Amino acid sequence: MKIFLAPMVGRTDKYFRKLVRIISPNIVLFTEMITVDSLLRGRFKEYKIKDTEHPVVVQLAGSDKKKFIQCAEIISDQGFDEINLNIGCPSSKVVKGGFGACQIESPLKVAEYVDAIKSHTKIPISIKTRLGLGYEHDLKKIEEFITQTSNAGCGTYYIHARNAILNGISTRKNRSIPKLRYDDVLKLKKIFPDIKMFINGGIEEIDQIEEMLDIYNGVMIGRKIYNNPMFLAEIENKIFQNPKVFSIEDIICEYIDELDADDARNKLYALKHLTNLYKGTRLSKKWRKYLYNLINSNEPIYNLKNFYIENYHEEKKETIC
Numbered sequence: 001m002k003i004f005l006a007p008m009v010g011r012t013d014k015y016f017r018k019l020v021r022i023i024s025p026n027i028v029l030f031t032e033m034i035t036v037d038s039l040l041r042g043r044f045k046e047y048k049i050k051d052t053e054h055p056v057v058v059q060l061a062g063s064d065k066k067k068f069i070q071c072a073e074i075i076s077d078q079g080f081d082e083i084n085l086n087i088g089c090p091s092s093k094v095v096k097g098g099f100g101a102c103q104i105e106s107p108l109k110v111a112e113y114v115d116a117i118k119s120h121t122k123i124p125i126s127i128k129t130r131l132g133l134g135y136e137h138d139l140k141k142i143e144e145f146i147t148q149t150s151n152a153g154c155g156t157y158y159i160h161a162r163n164a165i166l167n168g169i170s171t172r173k174n175r176s177i178p179k180l181r182y183d184d185v186l187k188l189k190k191i192f193p194d195i196k197m198f199i200n201g202g203i204e205e206i207d208q209i210e211e212m213l214d215i216y217n218g219v220m221i222g223r224k225i226y227n228n229p230m231f232l233a234e235i236e237n238k239i240f241q242n243p244k245v246f247s248i249e250d251i252i253c254e255y256i257d258e259l260d261a262d263d264a265r266n267k268l269y270a271l272k273h274l275t276n277l278y279k280g281t282r283l284s285k286k287w288r289k290y291l292y293n294l295i296n297s298n299e300p301i302y303n304l305k306n307f308y309i310e311n312y313h314e315e316k317k318e319t320i321c
């Protein structure tokens with residue numbers, strides 16, 4: 001039984017992953033999508049994965065076999081637990097670069113990347129993709145894609161239960177306009193019973209997670225976790241049977257204590273992902289205002305702790321779980 005944090009550009013950076021790991025020791029983390037060029041230019045050069053961050057999957061996008069091989073070598077040295085290929089991004093910039101969702105139409109090429117990565121490293125490889133392209137609901141293309149790439153050695157697929165529409169709608173709209181088709185993911189699962197298949201898209205409730213876990217090997221969740229990180233506390237309690245009592249104050253304290261001097265100077269990046277921590281509580285608005293003012297002031301990041309000191313008596317009643 002696995003729960004995955006969906007990769008999200010501008011969101012699942014090292015700061016958000018740190019926050020997520022503090023709340024949830026059991027979730028599998030994903031980085032944001034990183035292009036092979038950006039990784040080779042040194043994007044993760046200084047990045048060392050801490051023991052507490054595992055398991056963490058790095059997501060790559062690209063269309064050059066040699067670069068994939070070079071990246072895979074860097075990634076295994078850094079200690080990532082899995083390489084995931086992004087074959088689902090519908091962004092016009094990404095499609096112009098010849099990668100992302102448009103590669104559903106190039107199964108043999110992607111199979112070559114899988115084969116090349118596998119023969120140069122031991123790190124497990126997986127693919128995140130969608131059900132197809134455009135308005136066509138036929139599964140033939142994705143079946144052919146999974147057949148070719150799994151024959152090349154990919155045994156794990158994360159399926160966003162929608163098509164990607166590559167012309168005419170924005171990346172953002174591509175996360176809501178194409179219809180969610182859970183039944184079609186189930187069809188794929190039945191066609192490929194020996195492949196690990198994880199479902200993604202629109203999963204927002206504990207009941208829904210439980211239902212999906214009866215069918216799939218795991219569930220991937222993106223926006224719900226970003227928009228309400230304390231949903232992870234519910235996942236820990238109800239899905240992983242973790243008996244811990246979570247308090248937002250303790251989470252903030254631990255987060256701040258884990259920041260190093262560089263992080264502390266990077267105030268905007270270190271703090272912006274904390275915005276939704278008090279979602280659904282009386283302190284939500286006050287907290288967002290407090291964070292905004294702190295980010296835009298000369299005060300040190302550690303002053304964040306003052307918020308719950310000031311609001312402690314009020315907030316105690318709001319402690320989650």
Ligand SMILES: Cc1cc2nc3c(=O)[nH]c(=O)nc-3n(C[C@H](O)[C@H](O)[C@H](O)COP(=O)(O)O)c2cc1C
Nearest residue numbers: 006007008009032033128160201202203221222223
């Ligand atoms: C802001 C944002 C950025 C995203 N960036 C990526 C990405 O880098 N790689 C990727 O495979 N999917 C990306 N996605 C898609 C998510 O991984 C996920 O498939 C999608 O949001 C559906 O899951 P959800 O309904 O649980 O959010 C992004 C989604 C959002 C909202």
